Amino acid sequence: MEKLPHEKMISSERIFKGRVLTLRRDIAVFPNGHETVREVVEHNGAVAIAAVDENRRIYLVRQFRYPFDEEFIELPAGKLDTPDEVPLEAAHRELREETGLTADSMVQLGYICPSIAVSTEKIHLFLARGLRSGQTDPDEDEYLSVFTLPLSELYEMAKRGEIRDAKTLAILTLLLDRV
Secondary structure, eight states: OOOOOOOEEEEEEEEEEOSSEEEEEEEEEOTTSOEEEEEEEEEOOEEEEEEBOTTSEEEEEEEEEGGGTEEEEEOSEEEOSSTTSOHHHHHHHHHHHHHOOEEEEEEEEEEEOTTTTTBOOOEEEEEEEEEEOOOOOOOTTOOEEEEEEEHHHHHHHHHTTOOOOHHHHHHHHHHTTTO
16 A cells, blocks of 8 residues: 655644643644644543453443433443553453453453544553452442443444444454454
């Protein structure tokens, strides 16, 4: 495949620094010399975990998502605490906090870039096996309900449009030949 010409940043300004993200405005120049403005959301990244038991049941959480003013069904997940946090460690932490589970095996399936036009966020996707129950420890601002479904039922829900969370849909495609 032929490599495409790249834009080059010529200046960058931080517009906003928040608890979860930073917004910057960059000026970039195209190979032909024309300039453009790029607004970029900087994000530490996140993890999402498909915890599948020996009976092919998958652990899910249902939680309210403020930007959409509705509840979503999704995989256990959470953000990296720092940009250099090891995703595998974050995956173990988030699985335990949200579901109370610990896993004997945690395999990284890859990562997705959920909003490539505006965000630096990468969500690292994991498959957890050898599950053991324990106590949940959700964040103080996290209200969720944990439940399991047969993996086949989750696929059917996705086909019917009942699963709209991008990380959950992405990981379902990666699980097809693994469980």
